[in-house]
Amino acid sequence: MTKTQKAEIIEVLSNEFKSAQTVIFCDYKGLTVSALEGLRNSARAKEAKVQVVKNTLATIALSNAELTGVELVDTNILVWGADSVAASKVVSDFAKDNEKFVIKSAYVDRVPADAAMVEAFAKLPGREELLAMLAATWMAPITCFTIGLDALRQKKEEA
Incomplete structure (x- = not known):
C-alpha cells in the first residue's frame, strides 16, 4: 500500500468518524468471509458501516476525529454509525450468533466505552x-x- 493510498484511507475514515456517534471495535479472528458478509449486510440494513482497517491507520483517523482513549491491538474490525443503538444492536446480535466475534471496546456517543456499555445500548x-x-x-x-x-x-x- 502506497503512502497516497494510506493518506486517502485516513482522510475518508477521519470524515466518517467525525460524523459517527458510535465506533465499535471487535475481534473477528477465525470468522469466515461469508460470516463477515452477513455482518456487513445487517449493518447496511441499519445504516451502519463495517470495515477492517490497519490499527495504525485507524488510530490516526480516530485522533483526527478527536476520538482518543482507546488503544487498538491485535485484529480489529470497526463498526460505526450515526445511531448508537442501531450500531450496538448490529454488533451485539452478530456476537450472539458467532462465538469467535468478540466486542472489545467502543466510542459510544463519542465517549470511550467497554463491551458492557455496547451491550447495554443494544438492549435499548x-x-x-x-x-x-x-x-x-x-x-x-x-x-x-x-x-x-x-x-x-x-x-x-x-x-
Whole structure:
C-alpha cells in the first residue's frame, strides 16, 4: 500500500468518524468471509458501516476525529454509525450468533466505552420503537375518552 493510498484511507475514515456517534471495535479472528458478509449486510440494513482497517491507520483517523482513549491491538474490525443503538444492536446480535466475534471496546456517543456499555445500548429500544411508544402514550387519553363515550351511549340506549 502506497503512502497516497494510506493518506486517502485516513482522510475518508477521519470524515466518517467525525460524523459517527458510535465506533465499535471487535475481534473477528477465525470468522469466515461469508460470516463477515452477513455482518456487513445487517449493518447496511441499519445504516451502519463495517470495515477492517490497519490499527495504525485507524488510530490516526480516530485522533483526527478527536476520538482518543482507546488503544487498538491485535485484529480489529470497526463498526460505526450515526445511531448508537442501531450500531450496538448490529454488533451485539452478530456476537450472539458467532462465538469467535468478540466486542472489545467502543466510542459510544463519542465517549470511550467497554463491551458492557455496547451491550447495554443494544438492549435499548430503537428509534422506531420509541416513536411507537410515544404515539401510544399520546393516543391513550383519546382512546379512553372514546371508550367512555361509547359506554355512556350504551347506557343511555338501555335506559
